[in-house]
Amino acid sequence: MSNAGKPAKQPAGKKTVSRIQREKRRAFLRSIVAGSATIGLGLAGYAPVLRAKEKRLRPPGALDEREYLASCIKCGQCIQVCPVEAIVLADIWDGFGYGVPHIEARVQACDFACDTPQCVLACPTGSLSHDLDTKEQVRMGLARLSRPDACLARQGKGFKGIAREKGLHRYIKVDRWNPIKIADHPYDIELCDLCVRECPIKDAISLQPMSDDPADKRRTPVVHEACVGCGMCEMICPVEPACIVIDARKMWGQS
Numbered sequence: 001m002s003n004a005g006k007p008a009k010q011p012a013g014k015k016t017v018s019r020i021q022r023e024k025r026r027a028f029l030r031s032i033v034a035g036s037a038t039i040g041l042g043l044a045g046y047a048p049v050l051r052a053k054e055k056r057l058r059p060p061g062a063l064d065e066r067e068y069l070a071s072c073i074k075c076g077q078c079i080q081v082c083p084v085e086a087i088v089l090a091d092i093w094d095g096f097g098y099g100v101p102h103i104e105a106r107v108q109a110c111d112f113a114c115d116t117p118q119c120v121l122a123c124p125t126g127s128l129s130h131d132l133d134t135k136e137q138v139r140m141g142l143a144r145l146s147r148p149d150a151c152l153a154r155q156g157k158g159f160k161g162i163a164r165e166k167g168l169h170r171y172i173k174v175d176r177w178n179p180i181k182i183a184d185h186p187y188d189i190e191l192c193d194l195c196v197r198e199c200p201i202k203d204a205i206s207l208q209p210m211s212d213d214p215a216d217k218r219r220t221p222v223v224h225e226a227c228v229g230c231g232m233c234e235m236i237c238p239v240e241p242a243c244i245v246i247d248a249r250k251m252w253g254q255s
Helices: 019-051 065-071 077-081 092-097 118-122 232-236
Strands: 087-089 101-103 141-145 159-161 187-189 205-209 219-223 244-248
Touching: 077 087, 077 118, 141 219, 232 244
Parallel strands: none
Antiparallel strands: 087 101, 141 244, 159 187, 205 219
């Protein structure tokens, strides 16, 4: 007798899965995937908030951080007038600071090539305090020797060559008014003192002997109260990564 038209028999030991059961399984898997994606997006959205807790180096004259974030309208006027292009706008990873001006000292420091900070004069809201008259009144942060063992001066070594491939700086002896590329100004010094030599603030940093031996060439950078945290020492340091860094918003005497 012919078996045509009769349903095929299931192999022994196998259970029949109905169409309804298959749909339930697919719906369950889809819900897992959708839930995982939702959680992932939620965590990604929270990342900028966590990142925002990191202190940024703000332009000269910036108000207290909360006031600064509240008053800055992100107009970019400070960026346009900066002669060394040190000021940049923060990206989305800065959370509440998205679009707010800051400075990446290692990339491009504020070397006060404009003497009286032009960014302060250009700010229309007072986010950069108009009470500043001179660069010495600025307080952006404080320099700190972060890697003393790598410091050339502490090793008694000199430096010859180009300090940095990137960055602009106003070398007064070269051009009183116009900043030039650091890469166009090679050095040849017996004892590395670039952090002191190129600091735009008088008596902000100095090199001090490391021993009482007159023959000992080693010197250590010492930061003084006059430091305004402009970041020039961090940018010009020829060691990679920099031996000296800026602690944003830190004031003299703070632990």
